[in-house]
Amino acid sequence: MRKLRLMTPGPTMVPPEVTAEMVGPMDHHRTPGHRQILKEITEGLQYVFQTQGACFALTGSGTSGMEAAIVGVCNPGGKALVLRNGKFSERWGKICATFGISCTTADLEWGCGFTPSIVESRLNADPAINTVILTHSETSTAAASDLEGIAAITRNRDVLLVVDGITSVGALPVRMDAWGVDVMVTGSQKAMMCPPGMAFVAVSERAWGRIDSFKSPAFYNCLKAYRKSLTDYDSPYTPAITLMMGARRALHMIREEGMEAIWARTARLARATRAAAAAMGLKVFARDPSDSLTALLLPEGLDEPAFRKRLRTDYGIVVAGGQDQLKGRVIRLNHMGYVDEMDTLAALTAIELTLHKMGRKVELGAGPSAAMEIFAAA
Amino acid sequence: MRKLRLMTPGPTMVPPEVTAEMVGPMDHHRTPGHRQILKEITEGLQYVFQTQGACFALTGSGTSGMEAAIVGVCNPGGKALVLRNGKFSERWGKICATFGISCTTADLEWGCGFTPSIVESRLNADPAINTVILTHSETSTAAASDLEGIAAITRNRDVLLVVDGITSVGALPVRMDAWGVDVMVTGSQKAMMCPPGMAFVAVSERAWGRIDSFKSPAFYNCLKAYRKSLTDYDSPYTPAITLMMGARRALHMIREEGMEAIWARTARLARATRAAAAAMGLKVFARDPSDSLTALLLPEGLDEPAFRKRLRTDYGIVVAGGQDQLKGRVIRLNHMGYVDEMDTLAALTAIELTLHKMGRKVELGAGPSAAMEIFAAA
Numbered sequence: 177m178r179k180l181r182l183m184t185p186g187p188t189m190v191p192p193e194v195t196a197e198m199v200g201p202m203d204h205h206r207t208p209g210h211r212q213i214l215k216e217i218t219e220g221l222q223y224v225f226q227t228q229g230a231c232f233a234l235t236g237s238g239t240s241g242m243e244a245a246i247v248g249v250c251n252p253g254g255k256a257l258v259l260r261n262g263k264f265s266e267r268w269g270k271i272c273a274t275f276g277i278s279c280t281t282a283d284l285e286w287g288c289g290f291t292p293s294i295v296e297s298r299l300n301a302d303p304a305i306n307t308v309i310l311t312h313s314e315t316s317t318a319a320a321s322d323l324e325g326i327a328a329i330t331r332n333r334d335v336l337l338v339v340d341g342i343t344s345v346g347a348l349p350v351r352m353d354a355w356g357v358d359v360m361v362t363g364s365q366k367a368m369m370c371p372p373g374m375a376f377v378a379v380s381e382r383a384w385g386r387i388d389s390f391k392s393p394a395f396y397n398c399l400k401a402y403r404k405s406l407t408d409y410d411s412p413y414t415p416a417i418t419l420m421m422g423a424r425r426a427l428h429m430i431r432e433e434g435m436e437a438i439w440a441r442t443a444r445l446a447r448a449t450r451a452a453a454a455a456m457g458l459k460v461f462a463r464d465p466s467d468s469l470t471a472l473l474l475p476e477g478l479d480e481p482a483f484r485k486r487l488r489t490d491y492g493i494v495v496a497g498g499q500d501q502l503k504g505r506v507i508r509l510n511h512m513g514y515v516d517e518m519d520t521l522a523a524l525t526a527i528e529l530t531l532h533k534m535g536r537k538v539e540l541g542a543g544p545s546a547a548m549e550i551f552a553a554a
Numbered sequence: 555m556r557k558l559r560l561m562t563p564g565p566t567m568v569p570p571e572v573t574a575e576m577v578g579p580m581d582h583h584r585t586p587g588h589r590q591i592l593k594e595i596t597e598g599l600q601y602v603f604q605t606q607g608a609c610f611a612l613t614g615s616g617t618s619g620m621e622a623a624i625v626g627v628c629n630p631g632g633k634a635l636v637l638r639n640g641k642f643s644e645r646w647g648k649i650c651a652t653f654g655i656s657c658t659t660a661d662l663e664w665g666c667g668f669t670p671s672i673v674e675s676r677l678n679a680d681p682a683i684n685t686v687i688l689t690h691s692e693t694s695t696a697a698a699s700d701l702e703g704i705a706a707i708t709r710n711r712d713v714l715l716v717v718d719g720i721t722s723v724g725a726l727p728v729r730m731d732a733w734g735v736d737v738m739v740t741g742s743q744k745a746m747m748c749p750p751g752m753a754f755v756a757v758s759e760r761a762w763g764r765i766d767s768f769k770s771p772a773f774y775n776c777l778k779a780y781r782k783s784l785t786d787y788d789s790p791y792t793p794a795i796t797l798m799m800g801a802r803r804a805l806h807m808i809r810e811e812g813m814e815a816i817w818a819r820t821a822r823l824a825r826a827t828r829a830a831a832a833a834m835g836l837k838v839f840a841r842d843p844s845d846s847l848t849a850l851l852l853p854e855g856l857d858e859p860a861f862r863k864r865l866r867t868d869y870g871i872v873v874a875g876g877q878d879q880l881k882g883r884v885i886r887l888n889h890m891g892y893v894d895e896m897d898t899l900a901a902l903t904a905i906e907l908t909l910h911k912m913g914r915k916v917e918l919g920a921g922p923s924a925a926m927e928i929f930a931a932a
Contacts, residue, residue, distance in 0.1 A: 184582045187795060195577050198796070202749060204562045204872055235751060236614045236774065237791035243774040274773040365792060371580060373613060373751045373794030395652040396614065396621040397774055413615035414743060416751030416794065417565060418576070494582055 178489075183523045184496040185315055185343055185469035185510040187365040187372050190422070191429060194369055198422040205417055211409035213424050218406065220427025224345060224368070224435065225360055225378040227352040232402040233423065234375040235416045238342045238363030241375030243271055244397035245338050245359045249307055249383060250277040251390045256307040257282060257298055259290045259321070262314035263499050264340060272309075275393065280305070286317045286501060287471075289464035292325035299335060307336045312344035313466040316499045318508060320348060320466035324355045331356030336383055342366055345376070346430065347442045347468035347512040358383040364419060367438075367468070367512040369426040373419045377402075443467040445511040445520045448550040452524040452543035456531065461506050471498070471506040472527075475536055480504045483530060490533075491526035517551050556867075561901045562874040563693055563721055563847035563888040565743040565750050568800070569807060572747055576800040583795055589787035591802050596784065598805025602746070602813065603723060603738055603756040605730040610780040611801065612753040613794045616720045616741030619753030621649055622775035623716050623737045627685060627761060628655040629768045634685040635660060635676055637668045637699070640692035641877050642718060650687075653771065658683070664695045664879060665849075667842035670703035677713060685714045690722035691844040694877045696886060698726060698844035702733045709734030714761055720744055723754070724808065725820045725846035725890040736761040742797060745816075745846070745890040747804040751797045755780075821845040822932055823889040823898045826925035830902040833924035834909065834916055839884050849876070849884040850905075853914055858882040861908060868911075869904035895929050 182189050203209050214233070221231035234240050250256050250272065256279040258269045272279040282298055284290060290310060299305055308330050312323045323339065330337040336358040344350060345360060346367030352360055358380045365372035379387070379399060387399060394400075401412040430438065446467035450460055453472050461471040474480055480497060484507060487493045498506040509523055521544055528543045560567050581587050592611070599609035612618050628634050628650065634657040636647045650657040660676055662668060668688060677683055686708050690701045701717065708715040714736040722728060723738060724745030730738055736758045743750035757765070757777060765777060772778070779790040808816065824845035828838055831850050839849040852858055858875060862885065865871045876884040887901055899922055906921045 180579050180581060182580065182582065186792065187580060187582060190580060199573050199577055201558050202560065202565060202568060203558060204560065204565060204874070205750075207872075236618065237793070239791040240614065240618075240774045271773050275771055363792065365795075371794065371796040372583075372792045373797060393653055393771065395649050396618045413617040414564065414741065414750045415615070416749065416797070417743075418749040419751060419794070419797075494585075496582070 179492045180494060181492050181519060181522055182494050183510050183515070183519065184494055185366070185508050185512065186363065188369065188510050188513040189515060190371055191369055191426065191514045193429065194422040194426045197425040198418045200421060202417055205411065205415055210417065213420055214409040214411070216424045217420060217427060220424070220431060221376055221378065223431055224427065225352045226350060226354065226435070227378050227380070229353070229378055229380045230403055230406065231376065231378045232399070232406065233415065233420060234377060234397065234402065235373070235413065236375050236397065237372060238361065238375050239267070240397050241361035241377045242268065242340060244377055244394065244399050245361055246271045246277065247275055247392050247394045247397065248387045248399040249336055249338055249359055251386060254306040255279060255304040256309055257305045258309045259295070259311070260284070261288055261290065261317065261319060262286050262311065263316035264314055264342070265311035268309045268311070268340065287319050287462040289319045289321035290326060291322050292329050295326050296329045299329065299333065306334060307338060309338045311340040313348060313468050315343045315469065316502065317462050318466050318469045318471035319462035319464045323350065323357065327355040327357050336386055343466065343468045343512060346438065348466065349439050352378055352380070364423060368423065369429065369513040370419060370422050373416050374423060442511050444550060444554055445515065445517070446470055448520055448547035449509055449511065449524065451546040451550050455546035456528055456538055456543040461502070468512045469508055469510050471502070471508045473506055478534065478536070483534060486530045486533065487526050490530065493523050493526040495523065521547055557870045558872060559870050559897060559900055560872050561887050561893070561897065562872055563744070563886050563890065564741065566747065566888050566891040567893060568749055569747055569804065569892045571807065572800040572804045575803040576796045578799060580795055583793055584788065588795065591798055592787040592789070594802045595798060595805060598802070598809060599754055599756065601809055602805065603730045604728060604732065604813070605756050605758070607731070607756055607758045608781055608784065609754065609756045610777070610784065611793065611798060612755060612775065612780065613751070613791065614753050614775065615750060616739065616753050617645070618775050619739035619755045620646065620718060622755055622772065622777050623739055624649045624655065625653055625770050625772045625775065626765045626777040627714055627716055627737055629764060632684040633657060633682045634687055635683045636687045637673070637689070638662070639666055639668065639695065639697060640664050640689065641694035642692060642720070643689035646687045646689070646718065665697050665840040667697045667699035668704060669700050670707050673704050674707045677707065677711065684712060685716060687716045689718040691726060691846050693721045693847065694880065695840050696844050696847045696849035697840035697842045701728065701735065705733040705735050714764055721844065721846045721890060724816065726844065727817050730756055730758070742801060746801065747807065747891040748797060748800050751794050752801060820889050822928060823893065823895070824848055826898055826928040827887055827889065827902065829924040829928050830921035834906055834921040839880070846890045847886055847888050849880070849886045851884055856912065856914070861912065864908045864911065865904050868908065871901050871904040873901065899925055
């Protein structure tokens with residue numbers, strides 16, 4: 177027997193309640209029943225994004241939502257500032273380049289988060305910038321940026337703020353309307369507790385002003401097409417019906433737990449993980465750690481593929497490795513969605529046991545005990 | 555109790571074997587297990603498309619595959635000929651327009667299929683055309699075009715043939731390599747027996763020559779990105795893992811039954827439906843009917859929404875209505891994928907009973923009997 181515990185920062189674990197929904201009788205998507213599903217999803221997304229604005233479920237990976245945001249918002253003649261501090265924020269720049277969107281970048285070392293002052297000085301220096309693109313939580317480095325502070329800069333200017341919330345929405349505090357965020361994107365397979373295959377996008381009233389001001393080269397990933405269909409709770413193309421059946425249930429579960437409670441749980445698991453890591457002698461990679469996932473630097477010389485393989489085969493714990501410049505140097509653990517104290521303890525315990533088995537000096541129980549201290553104090 | 559029988563031409567019924575796969579333990583997508591799933595899907599698609607060329611599973615609706623084909627293949631400076639005979643072939647023209655691709659159209663009345671001679675004369679008249687875009691089976695009208703004959707024209711010229719096979723691949727005879735089709739697209743929710751959420755695209759060697767000759771404005775729906783990832787059985791962005799788990803099983807089921815047997819079954823169900831319709835006094839809308847679905851003209855004056863509602867509430871039979879100019883005039887019945895003689899008989903019987911209940915003169919049993927004659931002769 178080997179129980180798989182998916183501790184990767186996406187896909188994350190899916191609740192059995194959500195899985196059960198997805199195997200119920202599937203109906204056609206142009207029926208009152210399916211329109212009701214999409215209505216409840218829309219309302220659920222408004223709750224999670226904390227917005228009264230339009231929210232959409234796109235049929236695609238999170239990247240389809242990123243493309244829809246960029247192509248929809250970045251007008252010809254405008255200029256985007258891409259804030260880059262990891263692999264996923266770099267992707268925004270690549271999307272802009274593909275679509276011939278004029279852009280400039282601000283670069284931080286991997287592991288650091290952006291602060292309002294960097295954004296403010298860049299906007300002051302270059303008044304041509306009319307869109308700022310931020311990755312709230314950088315999944316590749318597990319670093320978080322100050323979204324609220326950055327939105328406070330952009331909201332008072334004629335500058336739109338487009339945010340990759342793929343590992344933040346539903347996990348880190350996000351108050352889209354209160355903070356003045358314009359467009360925000362997430363994927364179904366992160367804090368939303370669904371399998372991958374949908375991107376969720378929220379759009380502010382202010383952003384529609386820009387989107388409606390020009391003709392964008394968007395067909396499949398087109399926000400205007402989604403808005404038009406949504407007036408009748410419909411989708412422009414055949415949606416991923418079974419995934420939507422699951423998403424409705426997941427969004428109801430999120431509402432039942434409550435956003436503040438979920439944010440607190442996510443932060444608690446992150447704190448426990450950081451405390452346990454310190455007790456095991458492992459360093460957190462990010463200088464500005466995100467609470468939605470943690471990247472732990474492995475001890476010098478440890479065979480990373482072998483380490484992850486043993487975690488999986490000996491204890492069923494699946495974690496992610498590093499990407500690009502972090503390949504082989506870190507493992508990444510998820511705190512989003514359907515993951516609790518005991519899952520986190522299991523992962524931390526398996527890490528400690530595997531370090532021990534691979535000849536590293538650890539005091540057995542030190543990591544889990546440190547995590548327990550955090551849980552006990554909650 | 556009300557059993558729903560999904561007789562719509564997409565989404566179609568999903569076999570319980572496929573549903574069962576999708577609820578098994580979900581693993582991360584960058585693992586040997588998931589690479590094996592993608593390998594088997596790729597091989598299964600090659601069998602269904604009857605090609606040795608590259609086959610991809612895109613995360614998106616069928617339309618994402620159409621966009622990937624157009625943006626990937628239609629080079630700036632080239633000219634596309636869009637063969638239009640219904641709502642979905644019109645969509646190809648809209649995609650071309652969105653991306654600024656120069657194109658011309660050939661238009662046939664709805665319900666008619668394209669023949670090689672139309673294509674040949676258009677190509678002779680305009681040597682600038684280097685791409686022909688055909689909808690093999692027009693889902694809106696249930697009409698089929700002569701794909702083999704049209705490919706015989708394009709394959710001997712420097713003209714690529716891009717085909718919407720959304721309601722043809724896996725249902726109508728398609729031999730991509732033998733016939734010389736360049737790019738072909740289908741969706742997961744038709745003959746492939748899966749829920750919606752994936753597009754399947756097959757690309758010939760000849761098409762890659764064009765695709766590699768220019769830089770296309772494609773990011774999310776990018777064939778080159780899919781090709782690069784597939785060398786390692788990976789996807790460019792997080793794929794719809796659970797849907798892929800189902801697709802692997804569905805493709806194995808298709809292989810077990812055999813493509814020729816499936817084509818024959820599909821054609822048999824279509825013949826039975828047409829025979830039953832004639833016996834009930836209903837006309838087939840298409841002049842050139844497709845065997846993958848049938849559009850039946852409703853009797854003059856029949857309240858179409860009420861008719862479809864009664865089919866559903868009284869007998870659990872879900873059929874599609876008409877679109878655009880056919881709205882309120884036809885119902886459309888599926889013959890693709892996981893649908894058999896008894897499902898078809900149920901639908902035909904419910905149609906006859908409902909016509910009777912709504913005061914139309916029918917001889918009870920005439921339609922089903924005519925269908926049974928076809929089945930008995932098989």
